[in-house]
Every structure is written in C-alpha cells, then in structure tokens.
Amino acid sequence: MTLLEYFQKDYVINATVVGILIALCSALLGVTLVLKRFSFIGDGLSHVAFGAIAIAAALKITSDFLVVLPVTVVCAVLLLRTGQNAKIKGDAAIAMISVGTLAVGYLIMNLFAKSANLSGDVCATLFGSFSILTLTDTEVWLCAVLSVLVVAVFLLFYHKIFAVTFDEDFAAATGNRAKVYNLILAVTIAVVIVVAMNLVGSLLISALVIFPALSAMRVFKSFRDVTVCSVILSVTCAALGIVLSIVCGTPVGATIVSVDIAGFFLFSAAGIVLRRVKA
Amino acid sequence: MPQLTCQDLTLGYEGKPVVSGLSFTVSAGDYLCIVGENGSGKTTLMKTLLRLKTPISGKIVMGDGLKPNDIGYLPQQTAAQKDFPASVREVVLSGCLNRRGWRPYYNRAEKRRAEMQMERLGILGLSRRCYRELSGGQQQRVLLARALCAAGKILLLDEPAAGLDPASTADMYKIIQALNAGGVTVMMISHDIPSALAYASHILHIGSPLVFGTVSEYAARLSGGEGGTAE
Ligand SMILES: Nc1ncnc2c1ncn2[C@@H]1O[C@H](COP(=O)(O)OP(=O)(O)OP(=O)(O)O)[C@@H](O)[C@H]1O
Numbered sequence: 128m129t130l131l132e133y134f135q136k137d138y139v140i141n142a143t144v145v146g147i148l149i150a151l152c153s154a155l156l157g158v159t160l161v162l163k164r165f166s167f168i169g170d171g172l173s174h175v176a177f178g179a180i181a182i183a184a185a186l187k188i189t190s191d192f193l194v195v196l197p198v199t200v201v202c203a204v205l206l207l208r209t210g211q212n213a214k215i216k217g218d219a220a221i222a223m224i225s226v227g228t229l230a231v232g233y234l235i236m237n238l239f240a241k242s243a244n245l246s247g248d249v250c251a252t253l254f255g256s257f258s259i260l261t262l263t264d265t266e267v268w269l270c271a272v273l274s275v276l277v278v279a280v281f282l283l284f285y286h287k288i289f290a291v292t293f294d295e296d297f298a299a300a301t302g303n304r305a306k307v308y309n310l311i312l313a314v315t316i317a318v319v320i321v322v323a324m325n326l327v328g329s330l331l332i333s334a335l336v337i338f339p340a341l342s343a344m345r346v347f348k349s350f351r352d353v354t355v356c357s358v359i360l361s362v363t364c365a366a367l368g369i370v371l372s373i374v375c376g377t378p379v380g381a382t383i384v385s386v387d388i389a390g391f392f393l394f395s396a397a398g399i400v401l402r403r404v405k406a
Numbered sequence: 407m408p409q410l411t412c413q414d415l416t417l418g419y420e421g422k423p424v425v426s427g428l429s430f431t432v433s434a435g436d437y438l439c440i441v442g443e444n445g446s447g448k449t450t451l452m453k454t455l456l457r458l459k460t461p462i463s464g465k466i467v468m469g470d471g472l473k474p475n476d477i478g479y480l481p482q483q484t485a486a487q488k489d490f491p492a493s494v495r496e497v498v499l500s501g502c503l504n505r506r507g508w509r510p511y512y513n514r515a516e517k518r519r520a521e522m523q524m525e526r527l528g529i530l531g532l533s534r535r536c537y538r539e540l541s542g543g544q545q546q547r548v549l550l551a552r553a554l555c556a557a558g559k560i561l562l563l564d565e566p567a568a569g570l571d572p573a574s575t576a577d578m579y580k581i582i583q584a585l586n587a588g589g590v591t592v593m594m595i596s597h598d599i600p601s602a603l604a605y606a607s608h609i610l611h612i613g614s615p616l617v618f619g620t621v622s623e624y625a626a627r628l629s630g631g632e633g634g635t636a637e
C-alpha cells in the first residue's frame with residue numbers, strides 16, 4: 128500500500144487527526160508546565176497513569192479510561208498541593224509516587240494479567256502503541272472529545288493561566304481566584320497526560336509536553352508568541368512523525384519524539400543566529 | 407469605618423514571631439508609610455495584609471466596602487522566573503485581571519487603562535520588549551504599572567523606589583501622590599524617611615519602638631525623643 132492509499136482510509140485519517148489534536152493540547156499546556164517548573168509533575172502523573180492502567184487490567188476493566196482518568200486527576204491535584212506547600216518535600220513526594228506506582232503497576236501486571244504477551248503489553252504502555260492505527264474507535268473518539276475540551280478551557284482561561292504562571296502571589300493578592308485557576312490547570316494537565324499516553328506511552332509524554340515549549344522559548348520572547356509557536360511546532364512534528372512512522376514502520380511515539388528533538392536543535396540554532404544578527 | 411483594621415497582630419514564620427502587638431487602622435484616602443530596619447517584618451506585614459500569609463494571632467478586618475479585587479500590589483521581589491517569556495504589555499495588562507471576573511478576554515477599556523499606566527511611567531515605548539531583558543529599574547516600573555492597573559481603592563507598595571534613579575523616584579512619588587489625591591489609599595514600605603515625612607499622612611514604624619501615628623506625631627516624637635535624630 129502506498130502512503131496515498133493509506134490516507135484514503137477513514138481509520139488512518141481519524142487516527143492522524145487524534146494524534147495531531149493530542150500534540151496540540153500537550154503543547155498548549157507544555158508552556159505553562161515548563162514555566163511553572165512543573166515539568167516533573169507531568170512525568171510523575173504519567174507514571175501514576177501507568178499504575179492505574181495496570182490496576183484496570185488486573186480488574187479486567189476493558190475501558191481503562193474510566194479508571195485512569197479519575198485516578199490521574201486526583202493525583203494531579205494532590206501533587207500540585209504538595210508542590211506548592213513545601214518545595215523540597217514536594218519534589219521527594221513526586222519522586223516517591225512516580226517510581227512507586229511504576230513498580231507496583233509492573234508487579235500487578237505480572238501477577239494478574241494473563242496475557243500471553245506481557246512484555247509487549249508493558250512496552251506498549253510505557254512507549255505507546257506501536258502504531259497509532261491500533262487505537263480502538265472509542266479511544267479515538269474519547270481522545271478527540273477530551274482534546275477539544277482542553278483547547279476550549281485553555282482559550283477561556285488563557286489570560287488567567289498567564290497571570291498565575293507569571294506571578295501567582297500578585298494574582299492572589301489582587302483578588303483573583305489563583306487557587307481555583309491552579310486547580311483547573313492541574314485537572315487539565317491530568318487530562319492531557321491521560322490522552323497523550325495513548326499516543327506516546329507514559330515514558331515519552333514529558334517529551335511531547337516539554338520539547339515544543341522549550342524550542343519556542345529559544346526564539347520567541349512573549350507568552351503569546353511562545354504559545355502559538357509551540358503549538359504550530361508540535362502539530363507539525365506530530366504530523367511528520369505519524370507519516371514517517373507509517374512509511375518507515377517505526378513505533379509512532381518514539382518517531383514523533385525524535386522529530387520533536389530535531390525541532391529543538393533547529394530552534395536552538397535559529398535562536399543563536401537571531402541573537403547574532405540582532406547584536 | 408476604616409478600610410483596614412489590625413488588632414494586636416503577631417506575625418512570623420512557622421510559629422516563630424517576627425513582630426507582635428501590632429495595632430493600627432487605615433482609612434480611605436490615607437497615605438501610610440511603613441518604616442523600619444531591614445528584617446523588622448515590613449514585607450511580612452504586607453504579605454499578611456494581602457492574605458498570602460496567615461497571622462500567628464490577632465485580627466485583620468476589612469471594612470468600608472473594601473474587596474480583595476480593589477487592591478493593587480507591588481512586591482519587593484517578584485516570584486517571576488528569570489527566563490519567563492513575557493512582553494511588557496502582557497505583564498502590565500495582567501494587572502487588569504481582577505476587574506474582569508469570568509470574562510475570558512480584556513476589553514478596550516482595560517487595554518486603554520494598561521496603556522495609560524505605561525505612558526504615565528514612561529514605558530510605553532518598551533511595551534513590545536521582553537520583560538526579562540529590561541534593566542532592574544525598568545522592570546520595577548513595569549511592575550508598578552501593573553500594580554496601578556490593579557488598584558481600585560488601595561495600593562500596597564513594597565519599596566517602590568528600589569532601583570529607580572533620582573528623577574524616576576521623584577516622578578514616582580508624584581504619581582503616587584496624584585493617585586492618593588484622587589482618593590486611592592496608599593500603604594508604602596520605604597527607607598526614605600524624608601520623603602515619607604513629606605508625602606505621607608501616617609507613619610507606622612515597625613521594630614522597636616513600635617509607633618503608629620500621624621506624620622506630625624511621628625515627627626514630634628523624632629525631634630523630642632531620644633537624641634533628636636530628626637531632620
Ligand atoms: N520565608 C521566610 N521564612 C522564614 N523566615 C523569614 C521568611 N521571610 C522572611 N523571614 C524573616 O522574617 C523577618 C522579617 O522579614 P521581612 O522580609 O518582613 O523584613 P523587611 O522588614 O521587609 O526587611 P527589608 O527592609 O530588608 O525588606 C526576617 O528576620 C527574615 O529573616
């Protein structure tokens with residue numbers, strides 16, 4: 128089958144659209160996550176989600192979204208709390224939770240899952256499905272709906288997210304509901320993590336979230352420009368990665384992340400050149 | 407009824423008091439200068455008034471229709487990180503957030519307000535520049551413009567003159583005085599005692615001795631008190 132024939136199939140198009148939507152969401156929130164020094168929360172949450180998937184598998188719950196989403200949301204809220212109250216202790220708490228859930232999750236999978244291909248299952252959960260085409264119809268639709276929700280929330284709260292990211296104390300002191308906005312942010316981040324897990328797996332999510340934001344920050348200097356640029360970059364990389372993975376038969380998550388890394392080096396170089404030109 | 411009443415406040419960190427026995431009131435239109443040595447607890451008091459910290463004991467009562475979103479605030483140091491990509495305009499505009507409620511975007515009046523404050527502080531020309539690439543004094547003016555955007559009824563300033571050159575300092579005092587004349591209550595932490603005596607209506611001296619009173623009472627105390635350190 129040629130690439131063109133591939134993209135005439137509905138399920139290929141659906142999967143690609145979902146992949147791009149996921150890339151869009153993770154880039155939107157990635158900027159805030161990086162700037163709020165919350166990159167580690169994304170990482171911790173993805174491990175929590177892995178543990179939740181293992182439990183869902185052990186309990187033989189077929190649509191693991193129902194378990195994974197609430198568990199991850201609750202953990203996101205808890206992590207955000209501890210991260211704010213005590214900086215050093217919060218770091219340790221996140222490390223404990225993320226490594227702990229990873230270990231327990233793997234153990235549970237080993238003990239209870241009767242799958243013949245256990246290491247294959249674990250690998251898929253950690254690094255994403257081999258191909259985006261293995262996503263089921265329900266997964267595709269759920270991803271699409273959640274992604275659209277995330278984008279809507281981001282657009283509605285854009286200026287509030289900027290305010291609590293730039294200077295949370297000022298926002299709170301001048302009578303804004305900084306705590307509520309942080310909570311909304313935490314829940315949205317959790318949703319993005321859970322959705323993105325389907326595409327790139329729990330170990331690679333951080334890359335999807337962080338790389339476009341860091342790349343954009345090399346070149347652009349305002350919050351709006353950085354956000355717009357990282358979204359465009361992330362979507363481009365995801366589209367490119369999906370096509371490449373189909374053409375070359377490589378795992379889709381790892382391919383997308385590799386393209387993101389290439390983008391990062393490209394933008395770093397562009398940033399250096401721009402600074403030279405200005406100086 | 408005063409806008410702010412503090413009764414027998416004890417402030418500190420992790421249960422360890424820094425200041426205790428603090429009582430004072432601030433009424434609409436007052437211009438209160440808070441003075442005291444480094445580490446005496448001025449910033450701690452301001453953060454407590456802003457509800458960023460809880461007092462160890464004592465009471466803070468807001469009255470006279472003062473709501474949290476009537477407050478403008480200039481922090482001594484911002485939590486803003488070094489590499490944050492934000493333009494001056496974005497930072498100043500974020501001061502208007504507290505008058506917006508759940509509306510998702512700024513309206514024309516709020517954008518005008520932000521522009522007016524930038525013009526007042528002579529930073530309109532910098533509005534597209536990146537905040538982190540400005541000099542310390544320029545950053546201070548940006549944050550002051552943001553505070554002015556947020557201030558409806560009361561403005562809390564933590565060492566606003568820090569890092570400003572003499573001309574800008576004089577300008578800033580004029581701007582604050584004009585705001586105060588227009589009815590905005592001002593609470594300002596300052597180490598500049600002569601200017602405090604010149605502009606303020608009340609002085610709060612934190613440390614020992616703990617003094618609260620009008621400027622004339624404070625000046626009388628300075629000249630009549632131990633050693634006569636008055637200017
Ligand atoms: N986060 C903190 N944790 C523990 N102690 C603190 C903290 N911040 C300040 N302190 C202590 O509280 C005391 C008062 O600090 P504060 O910042 O209020 O002083 P200040 O009067 O504003 O001084 P300056 O004139 O230098 O700004 C100091 O002794 C300081 O060491």
Ligand SMILES: [Mg+2]
Pocket residue numbers: 448449450482564
């Ligand atoms: Mg201070």
